[in-house]
Amino acid sequence: MRKTSSGSRFLLLAAVTGLCALAATTQAAEQLKVGDEAPGGFKLETWLLPSSEEQKVDMTDGKVHVVEFWATWCGPCKFSIPHLSRLQEDWGHERLQIIGVTEEEVDEVRPWVDRNRAQIKYAIGISSSRGPQKTWFKAAKLSGIPAAFIVGPEGRIQFIGNPNDEKFEQTLIKVLQGRFDARMMRDAAPRFDDLRKQKQVKNWRQYELIANEIVAMSPTVFVDTEIDLFETRLTDMQDRDSAYGAATTFVEGRLESDPHAVFLLVDRIVGDPDIQDHQRDLDFALDSAQQAYDRMIEARDQARGLKTIAATHFKRGDVDKAVKAARSAYRKAPADVKADYREQWLRYKQHASS
DSSP: OHHHHHHHHHHHHHHHHHHHHHHHHHHHHSOOOTTSBOOSOOOOSEEEESOSSOOOOOTTSSSEEEEEEOOTTOHHHHHHHHHHHHHHHHHOTTTEEEEEEEOSOHHHHHHHHHHHGGGOOSEEEEOOTTTHIIIIIITTTOOSSSEEEEEOTTSBEEEEEOTTSHHHHHHHHHHHTTOOOHHHHHHHHHHHHHHHHHHHTTOHHHHHHHHHHHHHHOTTTTHHHHHHHHHIIIIISOOHHHHHHHHHHHHHHHTTTOHHHHHHHHHHHHHOTTSOGGGOOHHHHHHHHHHHHTTOOSHHHHHHHHHHHHHHHHHHTOHHHHHHHHHHHHHHSOGGGHHHHHHHHHHHHHHHHO
């Protein structure tokens, strides 16, 4: 009996061990993806920049984090360095922390970093095979570099992909502005499907109800939905009073907490081709944009506001004022976007001289 009992226990233990190993393998095989919480315990074997001292990294510290996997031998990785450096300088270390991670040997990486130190404005470190190279890069089933993760202030992954992709910077800026949350967008997807259906059948009461439910989830993330509702009232429902009444409430409620949102509304009023000229309240648009601009502190934000003000002046027919505002916007604009601002300024100048 003892032999049988011992053998049974052995078989049971083996079975349980096998099941545990299978469960562990299954769990390990789960792919890290957008919407997941960032892996905890971010720790690099060696830090090279900003110094050799260990850098404190907390993915839930309220900053936005970018973790980029790269290598000294990778051509596209070198191409991303000035791009990431510019973003780090533009947004500041208080709001954004970019970390470049490689798994190369220290003796290979250190001389390369020393030669290029002047152009690298973000942190660089080396991962062991059991560090972020495993818990991030391999866990996400990635195989090519450069590869970047964007992590929101609450520690949740918002983007995985190539940092040279245009979508990377678009997503990063939205995350920095609090206008993107991958999990929230995923959860709202069924409501957006229903919203489109209600608009197709012109069930405006239900459309407004669903739109307001979506906005209530996060007025910042779903600001475009609230502006869509304004436009729908104005163009599809032909209810100007309701549209601009809601727009006034929108501006009053956002000026202090989210003045950038006011520029989004004004841009829609001024430039959306689906809004006819007689439906545009350009006095309201200009006044709203000016109030939002008065609350801007940083040069990048001021340039953004002046660009909207210039477009509003131009739409009103005040070309000289449009040129003046566009010129000021160009002067304040960061180097990476100056070309766009210059194009607006020169276009308005051409109209002024014709």
